[in-house]
Amino acid sequence: MASILIDIGETQLALQADSAEPIVCKEAPLLTQAYRVVGSPVALLHPFDEAPFYRHGWHSWSLTAWLQPSCGLLTPKPEIRWPMIDHPSLLAWYPFSGSGVGALQAPDGNILLLGALELDGFVTADEQTLRGAYWQARPPRPRAWFLAYGSEEEVFAGYAGLLGERFGRRGQGAPPRVWCSWYSLYRTINETVLKDTLSGLAGLPFDVFQVDDGWQICLGDWQANSEFSSGMDVLAQAIRDSGYRPGLWLAPLAVAPQSSLFQQHPDWLVRASDGRPIVAGHNWGDVFYGLDVTHPGVQEWLAGLISRMRKWGYDYLKLDFLYAAALPGYRHENITGDEAYRKGLEIIRQAAGDAYLLVCGSPIIASLGLADGMRIGSDVAPFWDNHERSAHLHDLSGPSTLNALRTSLHRLWLRPLIQVDPDVTFFRTRYNLLLPYQKQILLELAQITGFRATSDLPAWLDESERAALQAFLENQPDVCRLDRYRYQIGDHTTDFSPFAAAWPT
Numbered sequence: 169m170a171s172i173l174i175d176i177g178e179t180q181l182a183l184q185a186d187s188a189e190p191i192v193c194k195e196a197p198l199l200t201q202a203y204r205v206v207g208s209p210v211a212l213l214h215p216f217d218e219a220p221f222y223r224h225g226w227h228s229w230s231l232t233a234w235l236q237p238s239c240g241l242l243t244p245k246p247e248i249r250w251p252m253i254d255h256p257s258l259l260a261w262y263p264f265s266g267s268g269v270g271a272l273q274a275p276d277g278n279i280l281l282l283g284a285l286e287l288d289g290f291v292t293a294d295e296q297t298l299r300g301a302y303w304q305a306r307p308p309r310p311r312a313w314f315l316a317y318g319s320e321e322e323v324f325a326g327y328a329g330l331l332g333e334r335f336g337r338r339g340q341g342a343p344p345r346v347w348c349s350w351y352s353l354y355r356t357i358n359e360t361v362l363k364d365t366l367s368g369l370a371g372l373p374f375d376v377f378q379v380d381d382g383w384q385i386c387l388g389d390w391q392a393n394s395e396f397s398s399g400m401d402v403l404a405q406a407i408r409d410s411g412y413r414p415g416l417w418l419a420p421l422a423v424a425p426q427s428s429l430f431q432q433h434p435d436w437l438v439r440a441s442d443g444r445p446i447v448a449g450h451n452w453g454d455v456f457y458g459l460d461v462t463h464p465g466v467q468e469w470l471a472g473l474i475s476r477m478r479k480w481g482y483d484y485l486k487l488d489f490l491y492a493a494a495l496p497g498y499r500h501e502n503i504t505g506d507e508a509y510r511k512g513l514e515i516i517r518q519a520a521g522d523a524y525l526l527v528c529g530s531p532i533i534a535s536l537g538l539a540d541g542m543r544i545g546s547d548v549a550p551f552w553d554n555h556e557r558s559a560h561l562h563d564l565s566g567p568s569t570l571n572a573l574r575t576s577l578h579r580l581w582l583r584p585l586i587q588v589d590p591d592v593t594f595f596r597t598r599y600n601l602l603l604p605y606q607k608q609i610l611l612e613l614a615q616i617t618g619f620r621a622t623s624d625l626p627a628w629l630d631e632s633e634r635a636a637l638q639a640f641l642e643n644q645p646d647v648c649r650l651d652r653y654r655y656q657i658g659d660h661t662t663d664f665s666p667f668a669a670a671w672p673t
């Protein structure tokens with residue numbers, strides 16, 4: 169490792185790295201201070217003292233925001249939920265740590281960005297240094313980074329451009345308009361209510377009708393439960409007969425302890441050093457585990473599972489809780505969590521053919537080039553703040569419209585690489601505590617991304633709400649970014665800054 173002087177702004181800063189060379193970014197032609205840096209760790213001594221830090225969470229739901237040094241965020245509790253919140257190792261330096269990319273804001277408004285160009289990179293910051301490192305990979309990979317200083321738009325565009333070259337881009341074209349069963353029916357779905365919903369939606373121009381969690385026996389046993397006794401293929405046909413593309417939710421890399429998959433293949437899971445499976449989170453009334461996708465048996469099972477969903481007739485798959493297979497742990501093959509996950513997603517992509525893959529609860533960087541769409545924030549909810557989790561458990565990743573807005577707003581730079589899903593918009597007043605302006609803000613965020621979805625049941629909408637939904641699906645206004653939080657949307661400007669800050673609420 170060498171100490172290298174590089175030009176940043178008007179000065180030269182000391183960088184500890186193996187090498188650094190200036191580069192020109194196609195996607196950010198105005199960027200004059202951009203470098204390709206190699207090393208792990210790399211550390212840059214910066215002069216900005218207590219500067220705002222851009223923290224980028226590891227997976228869809230993980231807090232992503234510009235943080236003030238005084239934001240006062242504490243490490244979230246309880247530990248059993250850590251993997252659902254962020255990469256467990258990042259939580260050790262929480263909140264001034266990020267996955268893949270991190271940035272500091274200089275007093276003049278310019279941004280110093282350090283972004284990993286390989287999997288498994290993380291960035292941390294304090295008053296003197298901006299550091300990047302890779303989790304151990306064997307055999308060692310090239311440890312390349314993008315380091316740039318310039319306007320926020322340019323440094324993120326430059327980084328996105330290089331990520332696209334490295335991992336690929338998908339999701340060109342118009343994002344689908346989706347009706348999703350989760351944020352109204354939650355797990356209480358059955359054939360009758362979904363068929364009634366299909367009839368009620370007649371005339372609304374959705375592209376996809378997506379069945380969410382609740383159709384399966386349990387995580388791992390991806391067969392229809394007793395609420396879907398006609399079979400999932402029959403439901404797919406009913407969806408197609410109504411003029412929509414059938415969409416299905418599944419968490420293919422997560423396994424429930426009561427599943428027959430777990431009983432039959434206890435050796436198919438990511439394990440701790442004592443050989444026991446690693447707990448990937450707690451939901452569905454129990455813990456759940458992550459699949460070891462480096463195991464040949466798992467690979468065959470996974471490809472078979474996805475082919476089965478395709479044969480049932482689903483060509484839009486919402487793949488959820490994917491981080492479960494990316495957690496640090498012991499696997500059949502000695503590779504890192506992000507590498508293992510990407511291998512799993514490659515197998516899924518191969519088996520899915522040209523189906524639309526929406527990843528959710530997924531590592532962000534490791535999904536690029538393989539998924540078509542990506543949830544870029546936590547879940548919305550028919551309420552504003554998840555006060556219990558935000559204030560008492562210090563967890564800003566729980567379902568709430570505020571949490572979803574905040575994190576999604578800070579991931580819009582991913583748009584050139586993948587279709588970004590900010591989660592559903594609400595039109596209903598029924599069973600909804602959101603105020604009109606809160607619903608409007610969510611709607612406008614969806615217009616920025618172009619990814620338009622709702623879960624509202626047609627029977628819950630009055631005439632004017634249904635008309636608003638219809639207009640939302642039929643018209644897509646022109647959108648122009650004005651600055652970090654201000655967007656021109658059609659003929660008006662919206663300032664999202666009141667929803668961007670992160671502190672315990």
Ligand code: 9PG
Nearest residue numbers: 252350380381417451488528547566567
């Ligand atoms: C289905 C849901 C929906 C939703 C997904 C995901 O932190 N949590 O407790 C937590 C629970 C559920 C969750 C996200 C986080 O939601 O994002 O759209 O598909 O699963 O179970």
